[in-house]
Amino acid sequence: MKYLNTAISHHRSMFCMLLLILLAGLYARSSTTIESSPDVTIPIIWVQVYLDGVSPEDSARLLVRPMEKELRNLEGVDELIANAYESNAVMIIRFNAEEDIDQALVNVREAIDRAKAELPRDAEEPVINEMSADAFAAIVVTLTGDQVGERQLFQAAQKLKRQFENLPGVLNANMVGHREEVVEAIVDPALLEIYQITSADMTNAVLNNNLLVPAGEVDNGKGRFSIKVPGLIENYQDVYQLPLKSTSNGHVLLGDIADIRRTFKDPKRYTSVNGKPAITIEVQKRLGAGSIEISAAVREQVNANLKYLPQGIEVGYVLDQSDYTKKMVNEMQGNILTAMALVMIVVVAALGIRSGILVGLGIPFSLLFAIIITYSIGYTFNFMVMFGMLLALGMLIDGAIVITEFADRKMAEGLSSRDAYMESVKRMFWPVIASTATTLAAFLPVMFWPGVSGEFMRYLPVTVFAVLFGSLFYALLFAPVIGAHFGKNNMSPSVRNYLQHLESDPPTSLAGITGNYARILAWLVQRPLQVILATLAILIAIFLLYGKYNAGVEFFTESETKYGSATVRAQGNLSAQEIRDLVREVEQRILEVKGVNTLYTASGSDSSDSSKAKDQIGSIWIELNDPATLARSTHEVYAEIRQHTADMPGIIVNAKGFEDGPPVGKPIQIQLQGLNRDKLLSTAQFIRQHLSTVAGLRDITDTTPLPGIEWEMQVNRSLAAQLGVNVLEVGRAVQLVTNGVKVGEYRPDDADEEVDIRVRYPLSNRGINVLDQLRINTNDGVIPISDFVQRVAKPKVDTIKRINGIEVVTVKADVDLGVLADDKVKEIQQWLAQQTIDPEVSVVFRGANEEQDKSKAFLSVAFSLALFLMFILLVTQFNSFYQGLLILSAVVMSTAGVLLGLLVTQATFSVILTGIGIVALAGIVVNNNIILIDTYNHLRKAQALSPIDAVIAAGAQRLRPVFLTTATTIMGMLPIALNTSVDLISRTVITGGEISSTWIPLATAIVYGLLFSTLLTLIVTPVMLVLPSYLVKKYHKLKPAVLINT
Missing domain, CATH: 3.30.70.1430 (Multidrug efflux transporter AcrB pore domain)
Known part of the structure; x- marks a missing residue:
């Protein structure tokens, strides 16, 4: 190991490098944005188009179809959802997960630009936005004031909104609970009839007199001057002076026939906080911004404005995510520190203070190294990253334990610390590489998890990768350098005697736990077939019992x-x-x-x-x-x-x-799709009626139209044409009775948005009955509208929803506390299979069930791929198919251990968390087998021992490191598995906290699986190693008998 010899010789440079990495990690930690959950980019874009007064049917025909035609041709579109409502239409374009959202946004804008040519002329400009997983506000600011006028409250909220939107990291600030401003011209119907003024006259009056006309420039030789004709309405009082009609007696102004006022639109929504009416400002953060910083900046901005707010306005805060984020970070950091303390206790107790500290230094090094990596790739410091660190914490010192424990044995034999660590790295280099590589191979497929679930969970394997790379770096470089310089052969006589006897004496003659284990193992390896059959019986029994008595399946744990x-x-x-x-x-x-x-x-x-x-x-x-x-x-x-x-x-x-976890909506969502609306609606009602009889379901809803009527004004077009009236004039006349005719808009100096100018009748002249009495100007004079318009009541259609061009209806349901959605889905599916559903209607389960099926399918593939990658690495390391399969047998045992734990505790199987736990275990449990079999091969080769002697010696020598690696991993997960958060910083112990309860399925899966598989591994793996030689001996004993009998 030339690199290590050079590193040890230049240990001062290595210490400086170690210090540099630690300081860089601390800097990255202080600079990383802290957030509660991962910033997940959802490849979904929505488009909304408004057309005042349009019905849902016309919205589907006039707004949806032109946009649908252009959007469905875009590349990478997974699903195109169209919702046609009254007065507007919304298109939701769901792209494949691998699509670049920025490019998708450009493509959608171009498609909508092409569709504009076919949209109605009066349709407003389409609004295009990207959908965010973190769509809810980071903080909500509330303004209340019983003694303050509505306009004062509105203006104070508007001022704060503008300031919030200028804060760094703020995406937008939405005001809720306020009414939009409007200039209302309340006209007298009698005056309209007297002067024969139509709504078109009023509209033209505003349009023709609310313009800024650039009249060009004049050059008189002495200068160049621009000329304009100002005509914009600057305040609502200008509306009074708008001329409507000229007569021989003078001009009729809008102010002559109308009472004009700047007011608010009719109330549609109200907001309150703890029962007190309020205007609220929902502040949303940008992707990558921290809720803690946003909350602090918003509060600081409010405090700076308090003295300028009108007296009587109270400002408060609700749903402040920073409080939860701080609590989450403290709780998770406390768990990490607690796990570190527990791991250090185990390591120091087993290896002694000096070696224990040497191994323990790998924990902060690896964690800070991982923080450098996550910071450099733009990850926030969220609970997925922190749990990835917690998950890896018990594994990250495995390599350092193996290196240090082997070096201790060599120092007990009399080698210097430098030679001992050089020999240790030389001997254990490839086993440590192989064990780390197999662990990483288990997590590698999870990094390619598709969809929203994958975006959400990907932070976990990436963090584990970063931590384990750091641990490998420490175990093979920094730990030997530190050990060679500071390590001393000053272990206690008892430990030295134990290590010397372990190397030189027969394992069965040793005292204590190691000797007892060696003697039990010596007895078992003489009976390999019985042991293997018993193990198979236990494993099969566990799988069969779990299949029959399991507690069910859930998508993501409810915490x-x-x-x-x-x-x-x-x-x-x-x-x-x-x-x-x-x-x-x-x-x-x-x-x-x-x-x-x-x-x-x-x-x-x-x-x-x-x-x-x-x-x-x-x-x-x-x-x-x-x-x-x-x-x-x-x-x-x-x-x-x-x-x-x-x-x-x-x-x-x-x-x-x-x-918690990936957003999926209600757990039960049944989507019906078909071309025949009547059959679609009747099937939805049939299914909903059945769901109402299913025990354990609640809050059953569907998207069928609500019972109700709407009034349709049917115009006799032939008669209207004879009277010189068109449909537009009829519609505007009706609007005078309803929301008012929008005749224009203007932008006041004290407003951010344009204010509508609307003309409507007085309150006493609004109502259903007025529609029949409404009078309109025609060629024959002023006549009642009922002469050529019939008012007909029709069933109301409030929404039309289509997916990929086909209309859909969805039936949704929630489940009661303690009821598993998966069980109810299976029950409903069985019932549907017995029913005769119209073949023109297709039935698909969406929502949590859809995501659950996708996650199951992916995790099954990921698990298989992980095993295959691990098998390739193991065959490469040991050059043996048998030993590669033998090492992977620990995965079967760990899976059985997980199921046994779930069976005993009657806990549900979480598809996401328990599934990841099983995949993670595949990489963890094989490490013990790798070290054990590597030692066995070394003893067979170096000391020419028989298979039985070699396996007993290998088992005895590797018992301590196997125990240590298992104990440290379990200790790292134990607080979470026990649903306990121990915060050493604040010295608090929380049982059943928000954070720990989320991760119980994953933590318990690792604890159950690792504990069970380790116990079996210490027995089954040695027995399986001697099985080939045992079978050969049996064959040679049977062969002479066969020859004699023949």
Whole structure:
């Protein structure tokens, strides 16, 4: 090992390099953005187009189809979702995971530009945005004030919004709970009739007098001057002076026939905080920005503006993600430090203080080395990165343990520390390389996990890779250099005697645990067939018992969560005020539940959000007290909220905590797709009716139209043409009774957005009955609109949804606490198989079930690929197919150990976390076999021992390092597996915390699998090593007998 000889000779340079890496790691840690969850780039782009007053059917025909035609031809599109609503249409373009989102955004913009030519002339400019996994606000700022006017509150919120959007890292700041400004011209119908003024006259008056006309330039020889004709409306008072009509008696101005005022649009949505009406500002962060920094900057900005706000305005904060992020970081860092302490205790107890410290130095080195890597590739310091470090913590010192333990044995034989570590690295270089490579091979396929789940989980294997590379660097370079310089042969006489006897005496003559193990092993290797058959019987029994008595499967574990939401549903033709009152009643009920800290409520229906139920009238975001301080689980709190609101007539409330892991929506989602709408709707109702009878399901919704009617104004076109009236004039006349006719817009100096100018009738002249009495100018004079327009009631269609050009309806359901969605999906699938579903309607399970099936398929492939890669490495290392397969047998044992642990504890199998745990175990458990078989081969070659003597000696010599590597890995995972977070910094112990509960399935899988496989490995692997020689002997004994008998 020339490199090591050079490194030891230049140990001062190596110490400087070690210090440099540690300092660089500390700098990277302090500079890395801290975040609660990974920043996942979702390859989804949405496009929204508004066309005021358009029906969903016309929206699908006029808005959706032109965009659909252009978007479906884009490369890399996985799914094209179209939602046609009243007054707007939304296109959701889901790209393949490998597509570059920036290029996809450019392609979508170009496609929409091409589609614009076919969109209606009155359609607004399409809005194109990228969808983010972290779409919820980093912090919500609330403004309340009972004694403050609405305009003052609005202007104060608007000022803060502008300042927030200028902060570094802020993507946008959305105001919620305010009403948009509008200039209303309330016209007298009688005056319109007297002056024979139409809505077209008013529209033209605004359009023709709200212009900035550049009239060119004049050069008079003495200078060059630009000329303009100013005509823009600058304030609402200018609207008074707009001329509508000229007569012999003078001019008719808009102010002559209308009462003009700058006001707010009719209320549609209300927001409140703990029951108090509020305007809120939801601050969203950019990708890569930290919620802690955003929260601090927002609070600082608010504090700087407090003295300038009108008296009576109170500013508060809700749903501040920085609080959770700080708690998560402290809890995870505490777990890492606790695991380090436990690992160090085990190592020092087994190797002594000097060797233990030498091995333990590899922990901070490897972790800081990994932080340098993750920082350099742009990762945030989130809980996936930290758990990757925690997962690797028990494994990262395996190489250092093997190197140091072998060097201790050589120093016990009398070698100097330099020679001992040189010999140790020379002897164990390739076994350490092989063991680390096989571990990395297990994690390598996981790095290529496709889809959103893969984007979310990829941080874990990348972090493990970085940590283990750092540990390999330390074990083969820095540990030998430090050991050669500071290591001394000053071990206690008992340890020296133990190591000397281990090298020179027969293992069966040793005392203590090693001697007992050697004697048991000597007895077992004489009976290899019995041992192997017993092992197979145990493994088969475990797999069969688990298949029959398992506790079920879940996609991602449900953990304790401080944040959640409640949806409020009610049917009926409710006004905005009625909706507000109903939601406020629910809000008061929830506030009565013990453990609820803060409620942030938004009431009002939003038909343009396809993720919401059609009858959803309100959303309540819930912040509970710290789960550690609650006397019960957060799941029980949400269950009580549902129970406490269950008796409210006509209202359905569903409260639940926010999801951990990849976003998938409701656990049960049944998508129906077909060309015949009637068959589609009837099938959806049939399935929904059945789901309502299935025990364990709740909050069942679908996307079929809600029962209700809409009024259709059917124009007799022939008669209208005779009267000189067109459909546009009829529509504008109707708008005077409804939302008003938009005749233009202007931009005030004190507003960020353009303000609409609308003309409408007084409140007393608005209503359904007024439509029949509405009068309109025609060639025959002013006549009632009912003479040629018939008002007809028709079933209301509020949304039309299509996927890849075909209409779809989705039925969704949630599950009760303790009920597994996977079990219910199988139950529903069995029921569907017995039903006669119309062949024109296809049924597909989406959501969590779809992601679960994809994850299962990927993890199965990843597991197989990992085993194949590991087998290639092992065959390369040992040049033996038999020994390669023998080493991989530990993977079967570890998987059986995982299933046994789940069976005993009756825990569910988490597809994501338990699946990753099994894949990770494949790389961990083979390390013991690698070192054991390498030692066996070395003893056979160097000392010419028989297979039985060699395997007993190898087992005895490797018992201590096998125990150490197993114990350190288990100790690293034990606090999480026990659902306990021990924070050594704050000196607190939290049982059932938000963070530890998330990772229980992964941690328990590693603990169960590693413990079980290690126990079997220490027995089965030595027995399997002597099996070939045992069979050869048996064959030679049987051969003479066969010859004699013949």
